[in-house]
Amino acid sequence: MQDKIPILQIEDLLLVSIQVDMHDRLALQLQDDLTSKISETNARGVLIDISSLEIVDSFIGRVIGNISAMARVLDAKTVVVGMQPAVAITLVELGLTLDGVHTALNVSRGMALLRRNDFTQ
């Protein structure tokens, strides 16, 4: 309970920056927090920055996919940004291609993508 990943609200977007090593309980905690925050704030988009994340396992990969699917149910788009090459290779080797999750190279591109999606809706 002591360490939690902060969720920042910028207008109608939520920004999550993962800067610690993810362990299973932390990931589930984030999933809980984020879904309740989305329904609380009516956020239209979620931006998850994983540029500092250097190690993933299949569980974390699946949680990221789940978060995105849950957000979609709550009518918010999820963009995962800044994935490291090594992490991408690991996920592909694990067979987790995260279909349905939007991705972008960095936070500003991800932000632009969310704004554009909002714009077209």
Added chain:
Amino acid sequence: MTNDLLFELLKTSRAEILEDWVQQQMAGGGTRGDFIKEDELRAQAGEFLNRFQGAVQSGQINNINSESWAPVLSLLSDISRTRGRMGFSPSETATFIFSLKTPLITRIRKAVGSNADRLFQEVATSSELLDKLGLYTTEVHQQTREELISRQQMEMLELSTPVVKVWDGIVALPLIGTLDSARTNVVMESLLQQIVQTGSEIAIIDITGVPTVDTLVAQHLLKTVSAARLMGADCIISGIRAQIAQTMVHLGIDLTTVTTKATMAEALRLALSRSGFRITREAK
């Protein structure tokens, strides 16, 4: 007794043996006068005889892997390596040792005289010893060549995967040669690395230079595309030849999730238009 005779011979008639040996090499077989000078050869032969004498003195004449033979072996591997690099063939390198037989056996014969049993024994022992040493040079020669080949393979691997930045936000990867697992990993890593470094959102993978595409190669390509997508970059595969397109369909490879173009030019045009660039020709 054997060792004593060999050692005695090396000690008393070292100069003669050396002279005969060098002459033998210069005159006859193996050694190539155009590659190596007589002075150099003489120095190498002299150094070998010194160490050889030391090793024979130690007594362990049957086991060239023992400690006392280490100086001899290290000299031989140096000689073999340098000769290998100069372009000597393995047999030419081994002849360096084998040509010592005649001078040595001549001396043994003189020393032993008419005792046929003893002569046979001495000749057999020293001949066996020299054979072992000669084979050792061949082994080292082979090893040097193998090291060279594996280094060149590594270099080829690095050379054949350049990632080119073709426009702001667009990188291209022209693949040449067959894709195997090891190469795909290098390709994937360097492409993803370049995507991060250049901040490119579009990557063009051109497979014009890939001779055949089978299910494995296709799977490697799709993996690369998926990994790039996870990082937020789109991939376009270009340069699929008609023959390869047919094979892919026959093999049942599903490329519907990937954008494919017939030529690099088409792929570049698409990439530019996706990034919001428009190309127009100036009116004449």
